[in-house]
Amino acid sequence: MKRILLLLAAVCGATALTGCVIAPVEPxxxxxxxxxxxxxxxxxxxxxxxxxxxxxxxxxxPYRY
Structure with a gap:
């Protein structure tokens, strides 16, 4: 889980100012x-x-007849 969050932080720019939202996906x-x-x-x-x-x-x- 930690590895996935670090990967997403690298993809999103690692700051909260970029507007990237990470939401956990539930089944x-x-x-x-x-x-x-x-x-x-x-x-x-x-x-x-x-x-x-x-x-x-x-x-x-309008579809009546």
């Missing part, structure tokens, strides 16, 4: 350990135009 925790696929496309876009259903029903929607 990302994955809940459950498996991928949750998104809901089916028809669940939120029945006509397949790429606009969600809640916008299709509005009268001022």
């Amino acid at each position: 990302v925790a994955v809940r459950g350990g498996y991928y949750h696929s998104p809901p089916p496309r028809a669940w939120r876009d029945n006509d397949g135009d790429g606009v969600p259903n809640r916008y299709d029903r509005r009268p001022n929607d």
Whole structure:
């Protein structure tokens, strides 16, 4: 760890005035350990135009017709 910090200090100019920020990287925790696929496309876009259903029903929607 000390060797990595010294290397980063050499790369960043070894001073705090250079604006180099060193942040420790923590591992990302994955809940459950498996991928949750998104809901089916028809669940939120029945006509397949790429606009969600809640916008299709509005009268001022430019994608309505």
